Every structure is written in C-alpha cells, then in structure tokens.
Amino acid sequence: MHFIPLLSCVLLIFQALAVRADIDQQHIRAPEEEQAPPQITKAPELIETVPVTYPPDAYEVGLESRVVLLVTISATGDVSEAVIKESGGEEFDRAALEAIKQFKFSPAEIDGIPGPVQIEYVQNFTLQQETETVKTESELIEEDQFEQAVEQAVGRNQGPINLVGVIRAQASKAPIDAVEVSIEIAPKNATQNDLSEWINSAGQKIEPERYIVKTDEKGRFLFRGLPIGTHQVSYAASGYETSYSLENVSEGERTEVTIFLKPRRANLYQTTVRARKAKKEVAKISLTREEVRKVPGTFGDPIRVIENLPGLARAPFAGGALIVRGANPQNTGVYYDGVFIPLLYHFGGLKSVINPEFLEDISFYPGGFGAYYGLATAGIVDVKSRDLKDDSYHGFTDISLLDSGFFFSGPIELKNKKQLNFGFAARRSYIDALIPPVLEATGAEGVIASPIYWDYQAKLQYQASKRTNLSAFIFGSSDDLSVIAPTGANEISLGVKTTFHRFVLKSNHDLGDGWTLFNQPYYGTNQLGFSANSNIGISGTLDSTSSTWGYRAELRKKASDNFELAYGIDYLGSTLGFGFSFPFTNEFGEFPRVFPRLTGENLSFSSDGIVHAPAFYTEAIISPAKWLKIVPGLRFQWIQLHLDASTNVDGIETPETNRSYWNIDPRFTVRADITSNTTLKGAFGIYRQPAQGFELLPQTGNPDLDQYRAWQYIMGFEHQLSRYLSLDVQLYYINRDNEVAQNNDFVSEPDGTQDLVNFDNSRKSPTIGGELLLRHDISKYFYGWVAYTLSRSTEKLVDEAAPRVTNFDQTHILTIVAQGNLPKNWNIGGRFRYVTGSPFTFPAGGINNLDTTDFQATFLPVNSQRLINFHQLDIRVERTITYDTFSITPYLDLLNVYNRANAEQSQNDFRFRQRGFIQSLPIIPNFGIQGAF
Amino acid sequence: MKYFNIILLAISSILLNGCMDFDKPEEIKDLRILGVKVEPPEILTSFTHYSNRLDIEGVPVLNFFEESSAQVEVIAFDPREGDIKLTTQMCPTSNGRVCEEFDYGDLLADFEPQPENQEGLEAFFAPRIFQIKRPVIDDQLGEIPDLSFELFFDRHVIDTIYDTTQDGLTLEPVDYLDVLLQSYANLSLRIENNTQEEVTSELARKLIPIAVDTDNFLLRSILETQLDGAQSVINLVFPNGQFCDVPTDRSTIEEGETTCLYPRVQNQNPQLIGFEQLEEEDDPREKSFEEKNEQPVFQAETATLPRTASIEAARGETIILRPVFADGAIENYQTFTFDPNTNQLSIVNRFEDFAASLYVSGGSPESDLMAPQFDGNLDFTWLLREDAEPGDTESLVVVVRDQRGGLDYGRITVTYTDEVISE
Structure with a gap:
C-alpha cells in the first residue's frame, strides 16, 4: 500500500x-x-x-x-x-x-x-493498492501526480490545463514514455520568415516562448495556461522519427490529442537486444518472436529458425526433424509452455504447429538441460506462449502462398477494475488447392494429393494481484494428408492424419520472502492414423489414439543472491491405444512372385494400456563466489507401463504386460566468470527416455526393453568480444549406450514356442563434437550470427566389428545469418548454409532376379557414402509500411537463390546402374503480406 | 511419432519418383537378360531319398532317386554389336544370392564319405562359359541365340542343394519344412558384351525349384506308419491335415483352403502358343479393373498369330494383343499359407495366375500385368512410335511366368506402314 x-x-x-x-x-x-x-x-x-x-x-x-x-x-x-x-x-x-x-x-x-x-x-x-490503479485516461490526466510529474519538467506551470495528449507508437499503439514534447508559442505581432524564424514588423528576430515536457510511462503529457491560438508542437523520442503538429488552443476549452510516432527501423529490434549470457544453463539459446521472424528460409515461421543454431543438423528436404547433436529426432523433447507435444511442425517441417504470433520466445537446449526436463536424451525445444498484457487490442494476419492465419488479442475490463487479457489465433493451409496443378505440371498425372493442416491457440491471462498470475490456454493442431495414386488399373490411396489438442491451466504465485510457486495441470488428446487402401480389397490401417494429462508444479526459494533452491513435480500420464491391421505375405512353398500374394486376413492386433510417469526434481543455484555459479540437480523418474491383455481376431490372447522403471539422474552445471567478459562453463548429466510404444508392445516389440540412456559431458566458454560481438564455444561428448536396435533372433518361451525378440538395447551410439556461435547482437543497422558445428556420430551394433556413422552424422554444419536495416523501412536478410552431405548406403550394383523380374541391390557397407555437400543461400526482403493504427509488411522470401542442386536422397534406375539424387527444393519465391494493428 | 516423417518421406518419394531420366525397364537398348526357361521348370525328387538320409531304424534304405535332367535356355538381348560372354554357375542357395564366389572344391571336401560320382557334381556346379561374336546385328532387339545347356541332377547334387552333405544327419523339423515345401537350386548368370565403346555386364539369378515327389508310392506308408517324426510335423504344421488322393478330374479341385494334401504334380511351363490381335472395343484400358479381372487367361487350341509373329501397323497406332495359351496351361497346385494371428499353416489349393512382362525396342507398352492380385487375362496395348520411318521394324517380347518358376515367351515384330495415326 x-x-x-x-x-x-x-x-x-x-x-x-x-x-x-x-x-x-x-x-x-x-x-x-x-x-x-x-x-x-x-x-x-x-x-x-x-x-x-x-x-x-x-x-x-x-x-x-x-x-x-x-x-x-x-x-x-x-x-x-x-x-x-x-x-x-x-x-x-x-x-x-x-x-x-x-x-x-x-x-x-x-x-x-x-x-x-x-x-x-x-x-x-x-x-x-497500486495494482488497482485502473482508470481511464481522462481521469488520469486530471490527477495531481501526473500534473506534478509533468510540471517538474521545464514547462509552463500556471493556468488551466488546456492541452493534453498521449503519444503512442505507430501500428503497435504502445505508449511511449520520455518523449520530449516541445511547444512553441507564436509571439504576438510576429510572422515567420522563410527560415521559420519569428520576426516582428521591423524585421527583427524574436525568440518565441518554448515549453518542454516529457511524457510519463503511459505516454501522457499536458500543458497549462497556453495562450489562445495555434501553436506548433514537436515530439521527439529516441528510436522514433520526430513528429510535428499544429494544435489550436481555444478559450475555455481543453485540446486533447493522440500522436503516433513512427519507429525507426533499428528500434524494431529493441526487444531482441537482450542478455545472451545464460545465467544458469550451459547450452541454452533463447530467441524471441521479433528476433526470429525475419530470418530467411523459414517460410516466415520463426520456430524454424532454430535449425540455424549450432547443435542442430540439417533435416532432409524442408523437413523439420530435430536432429540434435547427432541424435535421433525422437530423442528430443518438444514442449509448448512446458507441456509435451507430439510434433512441432506440420507435415514434418513445412510450418510449425504454433502460430508465430502466439510465440513469446523459444528456448533451445542442445544438451545439458536441467532437472526440470525429462523423458528426452538429446535436446529440448520449449516454446513459450505469448505473454498477453497489452492494454489495447492488437491483431496480426499473414497471407502467404501456403496458408493464412490471424492473431487477435486485447484486454477485457472487469467489474473489479482488473484486466483480463485474451488472445486467439488460427491458421489453415490451402496447399490442397495448389497441389493438383503442380502435379499435373510435373507429369504426375492422376495423382491426387490433398494435404491440409490447421492449428489454433486461445489463451486467457489474468493478473489476479501483483503477485498472482493465472492463465488458461488451449491449443491444437491437425495434419491430414491423403494421396490417391493410380497404378495401372489399380488405385492406391494413402492417408496420414495427426491431431492433438491440449488444455493448460497455469498459476504463478509470488509468495513473498523469495518464495515462488507455479502450478500447471493440463489435459490433451493425441491421434495418429495411417491408412492404405486399394480398390482390389487390400487395405491396412495403423492408428494410435491416446489421452494425456499431467501436472507440473515448482516451488522455488531465492534465499539470497548466493543461493536458490527449487523443488518440482512433473507428472505425465497417458492412455495407450494402438491398432494395427496390415496384409501379411503369408504363402510358403510357392515360387517367388512378381508381387507377393496378399490374401487371407490381415495381421491384426490392438493394444490398450496406460502409462504413469511421475517425476520429482530438485535443483539448487549456488554462488559461493560472485564469479562462480554451480547448479546441481537431481531428477527422480518413475515410469509405470501397463498394457491390457488382448485377444486378436482369431482368439489368440496376449497376456497383460506390466513394466516399471525408476531412476535418479544427476544434472550438474557450473559457470565461472574468469574475467569480466569471459566465462568458463561445463555440464554433466544422465538422461533417459522410455522406448517408443510399438517398441514395447508384445506383438511388435519387446516389453523387456530398457530405457534409452545418454551420458552428456559438455565444456566450453563464452567471451564478449565487443559491445555487440560475443563468442560461445562448446565441446561435448555424448555416450548413448542403451539404444534400441532391431533383433531378429528367436527366443524360447516357457511354453516351448519360439518368439521373435524384435528389439533389444544393444546399440551404442556416441557423438563427439564442438560448436561455435559467433553472434552480433542487434545494433542500429545489423544483427546476425555464425554457427559452426563439427561433430561425428557413430553407432555400433553388437554383431558388427566396427562402428559406422549414423544416418544423422553431418561433419560440418556452417550457418551464417545476417540481417540489415536499410532506409525507407526496408529490411533485407540472408542465410547461407554449408553442410556435409548426409551418409547413405548406395547399391554397388544390382542382381537381376529373373523370377520376380526386379533387380536386387548389392549394397556397399552401410553409410559408407555421402550425399554431395549441401550449400544454399536464402534471402528475405521486406518493407514495413506503417500507419497510425496499423502496419502492413509485404515480404519476399527467396529460397535457394542461386538454385543449387542439393541432393536430399539417392535414387537409382531399375538396374542400379544409373545414379541420381532427389534434389532439394529449387529456387522458390514465397510472397506474402503481413498486417498488424 | 517416430515413423511419421518416414511415412511422409515415403509419400514424397512416391510423388517425386519418376522425375529422374533413367533408362526404362521396358526398353531394350543394351544388354538384357529377360528370363531363363527351364524345361521342366521344377525337379521332383523321391521322398525316400530323404528317408535314407534320415537313417531311421525300420525305414528301408531305398536310394532310388533317378537322375533327372533339365534343359536351360537363357533369353537375352542386346541390340548392339560386340562379343558376348555368358558365364553360368549353379550353387546352393545357402551360398548367397549368386554363385560367383562358390567354390566347388570346398564343397567336395565336406562330403563324408566322398561321393561316388564326383564328375557329375563337378559338371553340375562348375561354371559354364558361352562366348559369341556378333559383328553384325540385323535384329532390332539383338536376340542372343544359343544360350542353352543341360543340367543333370543326381542324389549328390540334391544333397548339396539341401546342404546335407553328410550321411546320417538328423534333420530338424524346420528342415522337414524345407524338404516338404520346396527348395531351390541357385543358378547365377553373368553376361557381358564387349563392344568397341564399352563393356557392359549384367548379373542375374534364377531359382530352380526342387520339390518332393509326394506321389511316390512309399511316401504314404512311411509318413503314416513309420515316420513318426514326419507325421508329427505334418500334424504340427497342418492341424487336421491329411493326405488325399488326387481327384480323377483335377479341374474339380476348388480354389481355397483345404485339409487335403494331394500328391504333387510336376509343374509345367506356361504354354504360350501365340497371340490374338484385338479390336478397339477390346482395349483393356477402357475396362474397369473388375471387368478385366473377371476375364481369365485365354486358353485355346490355336492362335491367329504364332508365338513369334510379324504384323504390319501404322506409325502411332495402338495395337491390342492377347496372349493365347494352350488348353490346360493353367495348372492347379497346392501351397501353404501362414495365418499370422494364429501362427498356423494351412493348405491352400490354387490355380496359376500368370504374370507377364513386356519389353520393346520402341513404343510404349501398357498393361496391368504387373499389378498385384491380378488374376485376369493378359491383354495389353502397344503404342507404336510416330517418328518411325515406313518399313522400319519394331519388336515386343512377352515373357510370361507362372508362380512356380515356369516361364514362356513370345515375340511380335511390327513393320511400319506409310500410314500415320496421331492421337
């Protein structure tokens, strides 16, 4: 009070x-x-x-x-x-x-x-209560404090208030504080010459009276006692173009004005100039919405910008597979506001499932993440939803060749004078309308492809008190792809559908005395379906449907500047629903056919179950000296898997399966500021992740599988080279010693039957590497970074004598991102990438199978060859046209500017004599227009 | 979600496939082996041969597997001149897909005791080399003639193919299945053409099925009365299965699952006797899949066009052809299906459904012959080139396969007329 x-x-x-x-x-x-x-x-x-x-x-x-x-x-x-x-x-x-x-x-x-x-x-x-200060603007204008604050500036402080105003930024309408408002009182009996100087009738120069005030934090200003007449007012603020207006002051009236100042371009990046040095983590990289929106080659999708950071390998095609430090994409956890989501991108990488405008920032941990996160052995991507706190309405729309979407947010005034903020966004693609002519043009006649994706987000945010913040957030996404392809007289249709929804409640409490608490219950559903059908009666389906729920809570105590302690609960529960029905090549004693006969019943089974995965974690932040920060953490994870007994179509029973795991994984981070601009850092942690559902199912996998496990060792340093330039270097070794591998051996069951092992944990897959990030923070005209990764990822199967490189091994990954601000609100950015070609196994030749009429490849050693090295330049050009209450930004995203024929996948002729490569995307212009108010 | 991207990648590959400018499988532009015709297409052996190997007390050692021979014809083309060299070799399938690294000497050393007829074994497994000089080619397809040889199967050859080179070896149940169902001898071929510009080669393989002659008079009694192990296998793999006599009229056998295991009848090659040229209203492209599937493979006593025929046609014309097979060419046979849901085998009666491959010197053949699950006739179309000159010739080779290793082939040669038909 x-x-x-x-x-x-x-x-x-x-x-x-x-x-x-x-x-x-x-x-x-x-x-x-x-x-x-x-x-x-x-x-x-x-x-x-x-x-x-x-x-x-x-x-x-x-x-x-x-x-x-x-x-x-x-x-x-x-x-x-x-x-x-x-x-x-x-x-x-x-x-x-x-x-x-x-x-x-x-x-x-x-x-x-x-x-x-x-x-x-x-x-x-x-x-x-200060937080209850919710008054209308005109009310505030009248109040003493505002008057006093204004009049402390050099100004005219006598007489009635007869000019008041508010100054806001163009388009965003955000109030601007500390704007210097200068009013020039026209001298009596004077006129202005060509130089805008005041002169009297004798031609003598007269200095006019000038009064200057500055706006408060709400952008307000006032003048009192101004003489009647028309006066010139100027408005000047750092980061904005100076503006002028002529204001008429009348007898007995108060003139009220609202002024919109045009931001200078450099200032658009104001929010991006933030401290880069991670306070606690060793490898965390954070990016904000404004920071990443304009990076070229991302289809205007800011989340895809993380592909340009060190530690992430390039995904094939435009795919968004998160290949973090050589690990399989499935080993990287993707979270939205701390809630696990099954996928980050539509159609494997086209666009993220999160509307860019609903993004506050992205945190990317290529490794060494703390005890807060679990169930992942590689990296973490945690996207934070937009913090809705604006006091005015805002909107955004993006119309491009691929899709269109919108975002709208604003405040709702409650009866208790408090403010409820809302925001919602939605997006839908229309590639389904564009694909047919493309297929026709490429000669894929008869093929019908209909990819559709949509996503939505809606959020309510309520500042219950100065210390309590509540929010409710619902979001979801859907990808639906169907392809119908004629093959001779047949017609084959394939369909893939992925849908998920999440509903998240969250409360943040400042309990005082250094204690904070957050609670986050959530619920959601997942659906994955794949179907293949033909008009000759062959069909197959694969579907997975589940409900998921969870609860996160963290109690944190900042005891002093030297010590902070956190306790947390991270519970995830999920039902399992898995159905499989596919034809089976099931004839023996018949000569190999041109095409195997598929008759009889499909191989069908279903499996239902439930998983509980509660975790408890604790983490301390200890600073025994000002230059030293140690962050030890422990995560206790327990996983209970239950699969119901099931009976297939022929009455064959599969007994129920119960499996539990528990482990305590240490996490440790240390940072030492050895000089004022140099920090040494290191991290160690053990990370685990249960096997995928189908790997654990009795029918398709092995319920006895152990968890994936990774031992991560990281060390490096950060150095601030200059005001804008910083360097971050990391070396890491990741020992993945419990990877799941296919095993086609048979084991004898107690009843004497033979059962296929399917999978075991015999694969070992270490990665060693180094990463460099040279970053130029945002200055008036430029920002960008150079990211370089040197790494080697290998794997060794138990029956192989020597390790081999993995599918995801890319020795050199160089990414250069640069953006510049040009006059007239033009902005141009470029991204250049150079990546070692991915390994592949190419046939050494083919053997003509005269019985089946196809050629069978004779392969060279697995992953013994590489695709040609990848390099590509992408450019984005845009210009923002700003009006008082809205702005529009037409842009051109030009992918693969010099039309490099990069290889994404090897291909061969029917005899394995001729070799070719499926090329990456050619030069593609992506036009679009964004609007904001 | 692990395989979500893989599925999408596969779909992308389907969409992107065909963008490469590769050689087309149906065009014969260089060295090609289109098939190997073996006459007879499968070798029948006596089950008593295996009873001898089993060394089971009370079972008479009746090693009376007679020698069997098979004539092998390699169907190869190369429209280019050059020196052709064909190397063929037999080996057990356990050696891998091809026989090039098969060492007959090692095999011989494994025999215990040493086989009596070593020359016969060597003759069977030793490489055969054919060399043909072709300075001039007057054929659009460049058919390579005289690539034939004979194979002799004796008991040691069969032993080798079953990889049971030692007497008295006890076969495990899984081996019974191999024996009872089917085994194969592996024939690998490497053909080269040394032209003036380059040496091209192709490596190919063909399996020659070796099946148990279940019609042998001793089989029944052995299985039913003496060979408990074999009977148990029968019971294990075919619940409620039994041995039945072959019906007098084999055509009365109905297709589908059965409990009767009939004596095996040796497979025959498809008997392609020629072609019928069809009218426009019979264009298979205008018929639905169901309509085409309802029309069986055409069998007749005679055909308008012989197996190797010449016709005239306009440039740009689409000719419609129907392969004609001899009456009775479609044989019934038995095979075994595995139900993955019950993990059990069943006996199934089937009729052969032929598949055909088309190869041309030019033009575009089109058929549904390669479609899966296609049981219908083999009518096809052949769109001839518009840019040919009158008097030029074009050839098409049809290679027909049954489902048990049988093969036959025919050829149509078209001479272009003055007429041009533009679509």
Whole structure:
C-alpha cells in the first residue's frame, strides 16, 4: 500500500449562500445606499498545488481519513486563511493545513472585480493498492501526480490545463514514455520568415516562448495556461522519427490529442537486444518472436529458425526433424509452455504447429538441460506462449502462398477494475488447392494429393494481484494428408492424419520472502492414423489414439543472491491405444512372385494400456563466489507401463504386460566468470527416455526393453568480444549406450514356442563434437550470427566389428545469418548454409532376379557414402509500411537463390546402374503480406 | 511419432519418383537378360531319398532317386554389336544370392564319405562359359541365340542343394519344412558384351525349384506308419491335415483352403502358343479393373498369330494383343499359407495366375500385368512410335511366368506402314 495523492479526491464546493454571507460579513463593505447583494461573477480556480504529505504513522497502520476545511482566498488568489471545519484527526488536519496554505488559486471576481472569497475544501487521505490503479485516461490526466510529474519538467506551470495528449507508437499503439514534447508559442505581432524564424514588423528576430515536457510511462503529457491560438508542437523520442503538429488552443476549452510516432527501423529490434549470457544453463539459446521472424528460409515461421543454431543438423528436404547433436529426432523433447507435444511442425517441417504470433520466445537446449526436463536424451525445444498484457487490442494476419492465419488479442475490463487479457489465433493451409496443378505440371498425372493442416491457440491471462498470475490456454493442431495414386488399373490411396489438442491451466504465485510457486495441470488428446487402401480389397490401417494429462508444479526459494533452491513435480500420464491391421505375405512353398500374394486376413492386433510417469526434481543455484555459479540437480523418474491383455481376431490372447522403471539422474552445471567478459562453463548429466510404444508392445516389440540412456559431458566458454560481438564455444561428448536396435533372433518361451525378440538395447551410439556461435547482437543497422558445428556420430551394433556413422552424422554444419536495416523501412536478410552431405548406403550394383523380374541391390557397407555437400543461400526482403493504427509488411522470401542442386536422397534406375539424387527444393519465391494493428 | 516423417518421406518419394531420366525397364537398348526357361521348370525328387538320409531304424534304405535332367535356355538381348560372354554357375542357395564366389572344391571336401560320382557334381556346379561374336546385328532387339545347356541332377547334387552333405544327419523339423515345401537350386548368370565403346555386364539369378515327389508310392506308408517324426510335423504344421488322393478330374479341385494334401504334380511351363490381335472395343484400358479381372487367361487350341509373329501397323497406332495359351496351361497346385494371428499353416489349393512382362525396342507398352492380385487375362496395348520411318521394324517380347518358376515367351515384330495415326 502507499499513499497516492493523485487519487485523493479534491472537492471544491462553492456554497453560494454561505459565501455570500461571508462576503457580507467579513470582506465587503458595500455602500449603504446599495441594496443589491454582490454577485460572484467568476469562481476561483485551483491553479497550483503542492504534494500533501500522508501522515507517516497513519500510513504505516493503514489509516485513512477525510478533512474538511474552510479556505479563504484573497483577491490575489493566495490562501489567506484556512480553518478546520471537520477534523480528520490531528495529523491529518495538520497535513492538510500545511499543504492548503501553499495552494494558489485564480482570483474570484465579484461583480467583475477580483475579491476575496471563502470556500469549503475537502482533502481525502486514502490508501490504495497500486495494482488497482485502473482508470481511464481522462481521469488520469486530471490527477495531481501526473500534473506534478509533468510540471517538474521545464514547462509552463500556471493556468488551466488546456492541452493534453498521449503519444503512442505507430501500428503497435504502445505508449511511449520520455518523449520530449516541445511547444512553441507564436509571439504576438510576429510572422515567420522563410527560415521559420519569428520576426516582428521591423524585421527583427524574436525568440518565441518554448515549453518542454516529457511524457510519463503511459505516454501522457499536458500543458497549462497556453495562450489562445495555434501553436506548433514537436515530439521527439529516441528510436522514433520526430513528429510535428499544429494544435489550436481555444478559450475555455481543453485540446486533447493522440500522436503516433513512427519507429525507426533499428528500434524494431529493441526487444531482441537482450542478455545472451545464460545465467544458469550451459547450452541454452533463447530467441524471441521479433528476433526470429525475419530470418530467411523459414517460410516466415520463426520456430524454424532454430535449425540455424549450432547443435542442430540439417533435416532432409524442408523437413523439420530435430536432429540434435547427432541424435535421433525422437530423442528430443518438444514442449509448448512446458507441456509435451507430439510434433512441432506440420507435415514434418513445412510450418510449425504454433502460430508465430502466439510465440513469446523459444528456448533451445542442445544438451545439458536441467532437472526440470525429462523423458528426452538429446535436446529440448520449449516454446513459450505469448505473454498477453497489452492494454489495447492488437491483431496480426499473414497471407502467404501456403496458408493464412490471424492473431487477435486485447484486454477485457472487469467489474473489479482488473484486466483480463485474451488472445486467439488460427491458421489453415490451402496447399490442397495448389497441389493438383503442380502435379499435373510435373507429369504426375492422376495423382491426387490433398494435404491440409490447421492449428489454433486461445489463451486467457489474468493478473489476479501483483503477485498472482493465472492463465488458461488451449491449443491444437491437425495434419491430414491423403494421396490417391493410380497404378495401372489399380488405385492406391494413402492417408496420414495427426491431431492433438491440449488444455493448460497455469498459476504463478509470488509468495513473498523469495518464495515462488507455479502450478500447471493440463489435459490433451493425441491421434495418429495411417491408412492404405486399394480398390482390389487390400487395405491396412495403423492408428494410435491416446489421452494425456499431467501436472507440473515448482516451488522455488531465492534465499539470497548466493543461493536458490527449487523443488518440482512433473507428472505425465497417458492412455495407450494402438491398432494395427496390415496384409501379411503369408504363402510358403510357392515360387517367388512378381508381387507377393496378399490374401487371407490381415495381421491384426490392438493394444490398450496406460502409462504413469511421475517425476520429482530438485535443483539448487549456488554462488559461493560472485564469479562462480554451480547448479546441481537431481531428477527422480518413475515410469509405470501397463498394457491390457488382448485377444486378436482369431482368439489368440496376449497376456497383460506390466513394466516399471525408476531412476535418479544427476544434472550438474557450473559457470565461472574468469574475467569480466569471459566465462568458463561445463555440464554433466544422465538422461533417459522410455522406448517408443510399438517398441514395447508384445506383438511388435519387446516389453523387456530398457530405457534409452545418454551420458552428456559438455565444456566450453563464452567471451564478449565487443559491445555487440560475443563468442560461445562448446565441446561435448555424448555416450548413448542403451539404444534400441532391431533383433531378429528367436527366443524360447516357457511354453516351448519360439518368439521373435524384435528389439533389444544393444546399440551404442556416441557423438563427439564442438560448436561455435559467433553472434552480433542487434545494433542500429545489423544483427546476425555464425554457427559452426563439427561433430561425428557413430553407432555400433553388437554383431558388427566396427562402428559406422549414423544416418544423422553431418561433419560440418556452417550457418551464417545476417540481417540489415536499410532506409525507407526496408529490411533485407540472408542465410547461407554449408553442410556435409548426409551418409547413405548406395547399391554397388544390382542382381537381376529373373523370377520376380526386379533387380536386387548389392549394397556397399552401410553409410559408407555421402550425399554431395549441401550449400544454399536464402534471402528475405521486406518493407514495413506503417500507419497510425496499423502496419502492413509485404515480404519476399527467396529460397535457394542461386538454385543449387542439393541432393536430399539417392535414387537409382531399375538396374542400379544409373545414379541420381532427389534434389532439394529449387529456387522458390514465397510472397506474402503481413498486417498488424 | 517416430515413423511419421518416414511415412511422409515415403509419400514424397512416391510423388517425386519418376522425375529422374533413367533408362526404362521396358526398353531394350543394351544388354538384357529377360528370363531363363527351364524345361521342366521344377525337379521332383523321391521322398525316400530323404528317408535314407534320415537313417531311421525300420525305414528301408531305398536310394532310388533317378537322375533327372533339365534343359536351360537363357533369353537375352542386346541390340548392339560386340562379343558376348555368358558365364553360368549353379550353387546352393545357402551360398548367397549368386554363385560367383562358390567354390566347388570346398564343397567336395565336406562330403563324408566322398561321393561316388564326383564328375557329375563337378559338371553340375562348375561354371559354364558361352562366348559369341556378333559383328553384325540385323535384329532390332539383338536376340542372343544359343544360350542353352543341360543340367543333370543326381542324389549328390540334391544333397548339396539341401546342404546335407553328410550321411546320417538328423534333420530338424524346420528342415522337414524345407524338404516338404520346396527348395531351390541357385543358378547365377553373368553376361557381358564387349563392344568397341564399352563393356557392359549384367548379373542375374534364377531359382530352380526342387520339390518332393509326394506321389511316390512309399511316401504314404512311411509318413503314416513309420515316420513318426514326419507325421508329427505334418500334424504340427497342418492341424487336421491329411493326405488325399488326387481327384480323377483335377479341374474339380476348388480354389481355397483345404485339409487335403494331394500328391504333387510336376509343374509345367506356361504354354504360350501365340497371340490374338484385338479390336478397339477390346482395349483393356477402357475396362474397369473388375471387368478385366473377371476375364481369365485365354486358353485355346490355336492362335491367329504364332508365338513369334510379324504384323504390319501404322506409325502411332495402338495395337491390342492377347496372349493365347494352350488348353490346360493353367495348372492347379497346392501351397501353404501362414495365418499370422494364429501362427498356423494351412493348405491352400490354387490355380496359376500368370504374370507377364513386356519389353520393346520402341513404343510404349501398357498393361496391368504387373499389378498385384491380378488374376485376369493378359491383354495389353502397344503404342507404336510416330517418328518411325515406313518399313522400319519394331519388336515386343512377352515373357510370361507362372508362380512356380515356369516361364514362356513370345515375340511380335511390327513393320511400319506409310500410314500415320496421331492421337
């Protein structure tokens, strides 16, 4: 609580009769011959105040009061006398009297002549929560604190308020503080020459009066006592173009203006200039929405910018597979507001499932993440949803060749004067309408492809108090791809559908004394389906449907600058629903066919179950010295898997399966600032992840599989080379020693039957590498980075003598991202990438199988060859046209500018003699337009 | 979600496939082996041969597997001149897909005792080399003639193919299945053409099926009365299965699952006797899949066009052809299906459904012959080139396969007329 004079109610009550009586009795000696009573022809007006001091003792105990005074105003406007009419208490009375005696009024006029009057003046003393300060702009303009703050600047501080205004940024409409508002009063009997100088009739130069004020944090300013007339007002602020206006001040009226200043381009990146040095983690990289929106080659999708960071290998085609430090994409966890989501991109990489405008920032951990995260052995991508706190409505729309979407947010005023913020966004593709002509043009006649994706987000955010923040967030995504392809007389249709929804509640509490708490329950559904059908009766389906729910909570205590401790719960539960039905090549004793006969029943089974995965973690941040920070953590993870007994179509029973795992994994990070701009750092951790569902199912996998496991060792340093330039170097070794591998051996079951092992944990897959990130933070004209990764990922199967490189091994990965701001609001950016070609296994030749009429490849050693090295330049050009209340930004994203024929996948002719490569995307222009208000 | 991207990648590959400018499988532009015709297409052996190997007490050692021979014809083309060299070799399938690294000497050393007829074994497994000089080619397809040889199968050859080179070896149940169902001898071929510009070669393989002659008079009694192990296998793999006599009229056998295991009848090659040229209304492209599937493979006593025929046609014309097979060419046979849901084998009666491959010197053949599950006739179309000159010739080779290793082939040669038909 604190005393807010601005909100004290000041009442000037003119009791006409009483005043007249006072005048009769005390001040006016009317001539005896005049019988008519004197008339107040002009009331006094408060023109100067001083802050009223809230009595300290009363303030401490939260005491409020009200004092009514009788104030006598002299003919000159001074307070000649003040007496208490209704006491509010001794301290309050004294404070009110001390202040009121320093007030200045405009003189009252009696019958047109200045004269003394007496008024009744009420001084309220109230205490109010600061967070409850929700008033309209016009109300605030009237309040003392604002006036006083403004008048502390060099300005005209006498007379009535007759010019008020608010200054906002163009398009975003965000209020701008510290704008220098300068008003120039035109001298009387003067004119302006060609140089805009004021001269009198004699041609002499006259300096006009100038008054300057600065806006407060809400962008407000005011002037009082301006002479009647038209005056030039200028508005100047750092980061914005200076603006001018002519304002007319009329007699007895208050002029109100709203000014929109155009941001200078460099300032658009204001939010991106943030401290890069991770405070706690060793390998975390954070990117904000504004920072990543304009990176070329991302289809305008900011989340895809993480592909340009060190530690991530290039995914084939435009795919968004997250290949983190050589690991399989499935080993990287993807979270949205801390909630696991099954996929990050539509159609494997086209666009992210999160509307860019609903993104606050992205945190990417290529490794060494803390105990907060689990169930992943490689990296973490955690996308934070937009923090909705604007006090005005905002919208955004993006129309491009691939899809269109919108975002809309705003405040809702509640009855309790508090603010509820909402935001929602949606997007849908229309590639399904564009693909047919493309297929026709490429000769794929008859093929019908219909890819459709959509996503949505809706969020409510409520600041319940200064220390409590609540939000409800619902989001979801769907990808639906169907392809119908004629093959001779047949018609084959394939369909893939992935849908998920999540509903998340979250509360953040500042419990005081360094304690904070957040709670986050959530619920969601997942659906994955694949189907293949032909018009000759062969069909297959694979579907997985599950509900998921969870709860996250973390209690954190910041005991001092040297010590902080956190305890957390991370519970994830999920049902399992898995169905499989596919044809089976099931004839023996028949000669190999051109095409195997598929008859009889499909191989069909289904499996249902439930998984509980509670985890408890603790993490401390210890700074034994100012230059040293140690972050030890422990994560206790327990996983309970239950699969129901099932009976297939032929009555064959599969018994129920119960499997549980538990482990305590240590995480450890240390950072040492050895100089003012150099930090050494290191991290170690053990990370685990259960096998995928189908790997554990009795019918298709091995329920006895152990978890994936990775031992991560990281060391490196950060060095601030200059004000803008920083260097981050990391070396790492990741030992993945429990990877799942296929095993086609048979084992004898207790009943004497032979059962296929399917999978075991015999694969070992270490990765060693180094990463460099040379980063130029945002300056007025430029920002960008150079990311380089040197790594080697190998794997060794138990029956192989020597390790071999994995499918994801890319020795050199170089990415250069640069963006520049040009005049006239033009912005141009480029991205260049150079990546070692991915390994592949190419046939050494083919053997003509004269029975089946196809050629069978004879392969060279697995992954013994590489695709040609990849390099590509992408450019993005855009220009933002800003109007007062909205802006539009047409852009051109030009992919593969010099049309490099990069190889994505090897291909061969039917005899394995001719070799070719499926090429990456050719030069592609992607036009679009974005609008924001 | 692990395979989500893989599925998408596969779909992408389907969409992107065909963008490469590769050689087309149906065009004969250089050295090609289109098939190997073996007559007879499968070798029948006596089950008593295996009873001898089993060395089971009470079972008479009746090693009376007679020698069997098979004539092998390699169907190869190369429209280019040059020196042709064909190397063929036999080996057990356990040696791998091809026989080039098969060492007959090592095999011989494994025999215990040493086989009596070593020359016969060597003759069977030793490489055969054919060399043909072709300075001039007057054939659009460049058919390579005289690539034939004979194979002799004796008991040691069969032993080798079953990889049971030692007497008295006890076969495991899984081996019974191999024996009972089917085994193969592996024939690998490497053909080269040394032209003036380059040496091209192709490596190919063909399996020659070796099946148990279940019609042998001793089989029944052995299985039913004496060979408990074999009977148990029968019971294990075919619940409720039994041995049945072959019906007098084999055509009465109905297709589908059965409990009867009939004596095996040796497979025959498809008997392609010629072609019928069809009219426009018979264009298979205009018929639905169901309509085409309802029309069986055409069998007749005679055909309008012989197996190797010449016709005239306009440039740009689409000719419609129907392969004609001899009456009875479609044989019934038995095979075994595995139900993955019950992990059990069943006996199934089937009729052969031929598959055909088309190869041309030019033009575009089109058929549904390669479609899976296609049981219908083999009508096809052949769109001839428009840019040919009158008097030029074009050839098409049809290679027909049954489902048990049988093969036959025919050829149509078209001479272009003055007429041009533009679509």
